[in-house]
Amino acid sequence: MSEADAPLLTSRSGRVKTARRLARRVSRAETRLFLAEGPQAVREALTVPGCVREIFAVAAAAEQHRDIRAAAARQQVAWQLVDDAALASLAETVQPQGLVAVCRFLDVPAPDVIGSGPLLAVCADVRDPGNAGTVIRCADAAGAAGVLLTGSSVDPYNGKTVRATVGSLFHLPIALARDTAEVVAQLQMAGVQVLAADGGGELDLDDAADDGTLAAPTAWLFGNEAWGLPAELAALADHRVRIPVHGRAESLNLATAAAVCLYASARAQRRPRHVGRMAGASGPVGD
Structure with missing residues (x-):
C-alpha cells in the first residue's frame, strides 16, 4: 500500500491521544516530552539532534514542507499522516499550520x-x-x-x-x-x-x-x-x-x-x- 493510500490517523488514534496528553503540564513532566506546533518550530526542533520523537502532519503540510519531511527522514523520525480533526486536536491555535512535533525536554542544569x-x-x-x-x-x-x-x-x-x-x-x-x-x-x-x-x-x-x-x-x-x-x-x-x-x-x-x-x-x-x-x-x- 502506498502512503497516498494509507489511512490517515484520526483524533481517536492511540498515538494521537497519547500526544494530546502533552497539552497538560503534569503529562509533560512525567514523560519529559512536549509539543511544538507549526513548521517554523518543527524545522528548528529538527536542528537539535535527537530532539524530535514524532511528527504529525496533514497531507497538505507534508507536501508543502518537503524540507521538513526530508530532515525527519534523515533522523529516522516517525512521520504520521493525520486528518484535519486529529491535527486540530493536537494544536492550540485557531488556525493550525498542519504540523505538530513531539519533542524531548531541552533544559540543562x-x-x-x-x-x-x-x-x-x-x-x-x-x-x-x-x-x-x-x-x-x-x-x-x-x-x-x-x-x-x-x-x-x-x-x-x-x-x-x-x-x-x-x-x-x-x-x-x-x-x-x-x-x-x-x-x-x-x-x-x-x-x-x-x-x-x-x-x-x-x-x-x-x-x-x-x-x-x-x-x-x-x-x-x-x-x-x-x-x-x-x-x-x-x-x-x-x-x-x-x-x-x-x-x-x-x-x-x-x-x-x-x-x-x-x-x-x-x-x-x-x-x-x-x-x-x-x-x-x-x-x-x-x-
Whole structure:
C-alpha cells in the first residue's frame, strides 16, 4: 500500500491521544516530552539532534514542507499522516499550520548556563507564557548564551511559550531553578555581574553603557510582569538599572524592557574597547 493510500490517523488514534496528553503540564513532566506546533518550530526542533520523537502532519503540510519531511527522514523520525480533526486536536491555535512535533525536554542544569557566556537572561517569577517566550526570543536575537527561568516562572514547554519563542527555544540553552537568590550568588561567584532591570534603579541604562558597566559579563535579572522584582531580590544584584523613559509612557512591558537591556549589553560587549581618534585628527582643536 502506498502512503497516498494509507489511512490517515484520526483524533481517536492511540498515538494521537497519547500526544494530546502533552497539552497538560503534569503529562509533560512525567514523560519529559512536549509539543511544538507549526513548521517554523518543527524545522528548528529538527536542528537539535535527537530532539524530535514524532511528527504529525496533514497531507497538505507534508507536501508543502518537503524540507521538513526530508530532515525527519534523515533522523529516522516517525512521520504520521493525520486528518484535519486529529491535527486540530493536537494544536492550540485557531488556525493550525498542519504540523505538530513531539519533542524531548531541552533544559540543562543551571551551572551549564551560568558558565556558558558573557550575556545571560534570568526570568524571576515570570508567569505569562507569552512574555517568557518573547524574552527567550530576544535573548537569542541579542546573542545571549542562555536563559534561566527561576522561582515560580512559567513552564517553558507550555504551548504558548513555545510558540512565542518562534523557534528560539531550540537555539540556546534553557535552565530551570527554584531559588533565584542562589542563582544570583552562583552568577556572581562565576564572575558575572547581575544587573536588575528596575524602574526605580539607581543606575540609568544610558550611563551604564557610557561608563563601561555593560561591557562586563552580565546576567540581566527580570522580574514578574505585574509586580517586578521584590526589593530583597533586587538588592542582591550588583546594580539596579532603570531604562530612561523620555516620553509620557508610564513604563515598558517586560518583553520590551528585556529587549532594550539585552541589546544594550550586546552592543557594549561588541564595541571595541579603545576607540582611536578620528582619521586626520592630529590633536585638540583650538588655540
